[in-house]
Amino acid sequence: MTSASFFSLPHPSLECMHIIGRIYVTCLNLYCNAVENHSFKKYFLMLANYNAWANQKLFSVLKDLNEDEINQNCGAYFESLFRTANHILVADILWFERIHGAVQSQYALDEIVHADLDSLTNARFLKDQSMIAFVQQLNDEAFHGTISYTRHGQRHTEPLIGVLAHV
Numbered sequence: 001m002t003s004a005s006f007f008s009l010p011h012p013s014l015e016c017m018h019i020i021g022r023i024y025v026t027c028l029n030l031y032c033n034a035v036e037n038h039s040f041k042k043y044f045l046m047l048a049n050y051n052a053w054a055n056q057k058l059f060s061v062l063k064d065l066n067e068d069e070i071n072q073n074c075g076a077y078f079e080s081l082f083r084t085a086n087h088i089l090v091a092d093i094l095w096f097e098r099i100h101g102a103v104q105s106q107y108a109l110d111e112i113v114h115a116d117l118d119s120l121t122n123a124r125f126l127k128d129q130s131m132i133a134f135v136q137q138l139n140d141e142a143f144h145g146t147i148s149y150t151r152h153g154q155r156h157t158e159p160l161i162g163v164l165a166h167v
Contacts, residue, residue, distance in 0.1 A: 040143035044135045044164050051167075052128035058085070059121045070117065078110055085120060086112050092127050095167045096134070098149040099160070131167065 062070055062081060070082045078084040090107045097104045107113060114120035143164075148157045 039140050040161055048132045048135045055124050055128055089124055092167055095163060099147050
């Protein structure tokens with residue numbers, strides 16, 4: 001796939017739009033049901049599995065690009081597709097360290113933690129699996145809890161469901 005074809009896709013296909021619409025409606029229905037029944041486990045498991053699926057799709061596209069295409073500055077906040085994929089992994093690592101109360105690593109959000117696509121792909125897969133396992137082991141009460149962490153010397157407390165929705 002050339003960068004011209006990758007970056008000049010006019011619009012998602014109609015089939016793709018229908019799939020996205022069905023996913024949105026399913027997520028909304030599951031969320032409303034979770035709120036109504038005070039049970040978020042099914043909802044967040046669905047999101048964690050969807051996240052893993054979406055990452056798998058993303059990385060399958062990245063593997064089809066050559067080195068120049070994956071590192072091309074495409075005007076995104078983190079410049080290239082490769083740097084953006086690294087950023088997403090770093091953000092997930094930092095949030096899960098916060099959730100688990102671990103001493104946070106000192107990664108910068110724009111840090112390249114994996115210099116090659118194969119190791120980044122493997123790390124992404126492992127992080128997705130750990131997210132699914134984490135949500136799976138939570139009981140219903142845990143979703144109503146909070147997490148506390150320190151960032152730039154300031155203490156923060158966030159509802160767990162807000163953090164899980166973010167990651």
